[in-house]
Amino acid sequence: MSQTLSDTPTPALTLRPDRHPNRPVWEEPPTAVGQGLKGGVLLLVLAAVLVPLWIVVVTSFSTPGAINRAGGLVIWPDGLTVAAYHQMLVDGPVTRAILVSLGITVVGTLLSMVVSVLCAYGLSRSRSFGHRAILLVLVITMFVGGGLIPTYLVVTALGGYGQYWALILPSSVSVFNILVLRSFYSGTASDLIDAARMDGCTEWRILWSIVLPTSRAVTAVVALFYAVGYWNSFFNVMLYMPTDSTKWPLQYVLLQYVSNGMTMPGATNGGFGSLHTQTAPLSLQMAVVVLTLVPILMVYPFMQKHFKTGMLTGAIKG
Amino acid sequence: MTVTSTIKPKKTQGSRRAERAAGARSGRADKSLPGTRMTWRIRLRRDKSLIIMTLPVVALLLVFNYAPLFGLITAFEYYDPLVGVMHSDWAGLDQFQQLFNDPVFWEALRNTVWLSFVQLVLFFPVPVALALMLNSVMSPRIRNFIQSVVYLPHFFSWVLAITVFQQMLGGAGVLNHLLAQHNLGSWDIMTNPHTFALLISGQAVWKEAGWGIIVFLAALAAVDQNLYEAAAVDGAGRWRRMWHITLPGMRGVIVLMLVLRLGNALSVGFEQFLIQRNAVGHDTADVLDTFSFYYGIATNNYSYGAAAGLFKSVISLLLIWGANRLAHAFGEDGLYRK
Numbered sequence: 253m254s255q256t257l258s259d260t261p262t263p264a265l266t267l268r269p270d271r272h273p274n275r276p277v278w279e280e281p282p283t284a285v286g287q288g289l290k291g292g293v294l295l296l297v298l299a300a301v302l303v304p305l306w307i308v309v310v311t312s313f314s315t316p317g318a319i320n321r322a323g324g325l326v327i328w329p330d331g332l333t334v335a336a337y338h339q340m341l342v343d344g345p346v347t348r349a350i351l352v353s354l355g356i357t358v359v360g361t362l363l364s365m366v367v368s369v370l371c372a373y374g375l376s377r378s379r380s381f382g383h384r385a386i387l388l389v390l391v392i393t394m395f396v397g398g399g400l401i402p403t404y405l406v407v408t409a410l411g412g413y414g415q416y417w418a419l420i421l422p423s424s425v426s427v428f429n430i431l432v433l434r435s436f437y438s439g440t441a442s443d444l445i446d447a448a449r450m451d452g453c454t455e456w457r458i459l460w461s462i463v464l465p466t467s468r469a470v471t472a473v474v475a476l477f478y479a480v481g482y483w484n485s486f487f488n489v490m491l492y493m494p495t496d497s498t499k500w501p502l503q504y505v506l507l508q509y510v511s512n513g514m515t516m517p518g519a520t521n522g523g524f525g526s527l528h529t530q531t532a533p534l535s536l537q538m539a540v541v542v543l544t545l546v547p548i549l550m551v552y553p554f555m556q557k558h559f560k561t562g563m564l565t566g567a568i569k570g
Numbered sequence: 571m572t573v574t575s576t577i578k579p580k581k582t583q584g585s586r587r588a589e590r591a592a593g594a595r596s597g598r599a600d601k602s603l604p605g606t607r608m609t610w611r612i613r614l615r616r617d618k619s620l621i622i623m624t625l626p627v628v629a630l631l632l633v634f635n636y637a638p639l640f641g642l643i644t645a646f647e648y649y650d651p652l653v654g655v656m657h658s659d660w661a662g663l664d665q666f667q668q669l670f671n672d673p674v675f676w677e678a679l680r681n682t683v684w685l686s687f688v689q690l691v692l693f694f695p696v697p698v699a700l701a702l703m704l705n706s707v708m709s710p711r712i713r714n715f716i717q718s719v720v721y722l723p724h725f726f727s728w729v730l731a732i733t734v735f736q737q738m739l740g741g742a743g744v745l746n747h748l749l750a751q752h753n754l755g756s757w758d759i760m761t762n763p764h765t766f767a768l769l770i771s772g773q774a775v776w777k778e779a780g781w782g783i784i785v786f787l788a789a790l791a792a793v794d795q796n797l798y799e800a801a802a803v804d805g806a807g808r809w810r811r812m813w814h815i816t817l818p819g820m821r822g823v824i825v826l827m828l829v830l831r832l833g834n835a836l837s838v839g840f841e842q843f844l845i846q847r848n849a850v851g852h853d854t855a856d857v858l859d860t861f862s863f864y865y866g867i868a869t870n871n872y873s874y875g876a877a878a879g880l881f882k883s884v885i886s887l888l889l890i891w892g893a894n895r896l897a898h899a900f901g902e903d904g905l906y907r908k
Contacts, residue, residue: 276795278798290707298719301723301780302719304734307744308737325743366626370627371624371627374621380621386621389631393636395887395890396883398640398879399642400862400863401867401872401879402639403634405872409654424630454619455620455623480725484726484728487841504729506730506733537733544730545730
């Protein structure tokens, strides 16, 4: 409705001083009520995301006194301290959990990216031998699956119970991500690739020296999708290592903290492997929340502008 | 090469082999000539490295996606982990019979359908409306800022999202604290089974609605802007332009998203419910997936859980098929073309 017509000259200023320069000339001026409503709703949407995050961060940095005065979560900073972080990182299972989470995320993302990029490139050349059949093998898994229990039985039969690889390998391939990469690769620099092939370049070399350098953005987005998936997963921990608390990643530790802080009327069992019998102090809980957020918030600004490319190539063309 | 040989009269075995070899020798240059066909052997040799590249993924899928398909036969057995899939006693349809006589299973099925339905109704219009609203924001800077904020919760884990909800709306959360300060009583939505459907829909909106606008924004950007100008010149107001230009332009994407949503209807919010199951009680929060988990794995009754899983998969496939039929009936492509 409001996209700029780039070739439209902007006589707007001469017409009306309060007119937005991006508004096409034919569009009627907005009504005050409409503008107000729209602004209000959008502000509400922003607040719904930002206010909880603000409260969580402030509480994690608050002194016990401030938390007491606020009667729970702290909205306005009132006595700040890093005690919660200090306490958490010095003792307790959190430090270990961070390392475990980082390790799983890094190793898993590397593995996922290597196999996905290879596979996507291998399937991206139209008219290559057998690519339709292999593609079918991939796509079928998007619709048909063994489900929870047969997968669990396969992983445990392979000795995955209590092993870190059980948290990585079963979810290491996302067919959706491969389709995103593939549709990008098949549209990329095909003249260059044909020329390189003529000159006797191997496919491995083409992938490494031509395709990867020309598709950095989409590669980064897919890597982010994988990394976030590994970083956020907790259910496979519940499945494959529910008892060994020294191997738990951060999300699962957070679940333990908060599910003990949660009110649970009529709970028959205290969840899985209730480790902490006492409710952790609020600032400590919030500090764990912040720690699970930090890596995401660190990479997010760099990735955000590429999301559209990543999502759309896969969703529409895939 | 073979094209020519099919036109020409039959050749001897030897001459054909020689021809093939010549084709291989003449190398890569002629493979891209239009109308040229090569035998599969040559194409295999040419594309060998491409195929090798796909093997790691194929192997991973075979082990972790296809082998479990084979493992589904446990649903027809009295599976015993000690003797394995191959040697467990055959149960026929006993597991299913037991399943269909289990009131807890029917409760899980009813919850799945109900929660999924409420979520669809409450969730689906939100990203469409948000996208329309965002698209009408003039300043690109504000638009980008809002976009980057609303995409963010998609990258949070469910553990995190529910923790945040708990802290805001829970019994000891910010909202109830404010209510108590003003003597307005308390409102504990986090543990109330009657409002659970609203709660999980609200959580889904908070976490995923922002991310959901990406595809709709793209659909909006693809609408021909000249249509708007022409309509405005002809006297169509903003609401009529939205009704007659914008919404028809988004129809394909909306239908596609609906089809995907319907196909996934039975997989609604597994992790989300798993975390909150204790807070609202299993009779409200158990869906088919959590049923498989709690009555299959947690109790070592694998065959029973697998039967529930198989039931879910079959119904899901039917749903995908049905949703596509529906899309085709509306003249849209849906997930695959007719």
